[in-house]
């Protein structure tokens with residue numbers, strides 16, 4: 001039963017993340033494009049009902065994921081099964097920190113938690129040493145987790161050799177997307193100047 005809810009909640013969070021990552025890819029066209037996409041996207045999730053459901057699903061996903069890891073400890077074999085645990089634990093760590101930081105930014109620092117808030121650390125010495133790997137592995141972990149789930153769920157439908165290749169392709173796409181995003185957030189495709197109220201968080 002918990003498995004079924006874990007998958008249902010993953011679908012809902014996945015729908016949010018799909019648009020969240022598309023939103024982040026807008027950084028290739030500049031900060032303004034990113035902010036415009038986000039303002040439209042916010043019309044769908046920035047309301048008490050949608051956001052409460054999303055955040056409850058995130059909480060449930062973290063708790064149920066950690067419970068699965070503990071319950072099946074020592075029983076996993078093969079690269080993709082072990083990668084599922086490691087990526088899942090990283091996602092749990094990331095979710096708690098990331099959502100916590102967004103809520104802190106909104107309700108304590110009273111900032112608009114737009115992309116400037118998300119990436120101010122990329123542009124402030126020495127915080128990029130933490131934030132670049134922190135975000136890079138969040139996207140990679142997401143795709144690794146997806147690849148492991150795909151490998152498991154398609155086990156009766158696709159031959160193993162092809163399944164493994166497709167799973168590695170998903171991981172490769174994740175690494176490519178994450179690298180592109182990190183370059184974009186660092187201002188490689190267009191100039192990014194962080195407003196002082198956002199860089200002040202790190203002073």
Ligand code: HEM
Nearest residue numbers: 017042051099102113114115117118119135138139142181
């Ligand atoms: C790649 C780097 C990422 C950056 C720079 C980033 C940045 C942000 C920002 C700025 C917000 C606030 C949005 C708003 O105020 O409307 C946010 C919210 C959120 N992000 Fe990310 N994000 C990243 C990756 C991810 C990933 C990989 C996940 C999931 C695995 C994720 C999950 C979420 C969730 C659940 C929220 C909370 C939505 C809310 O309650 O408003 N993010 N992110």
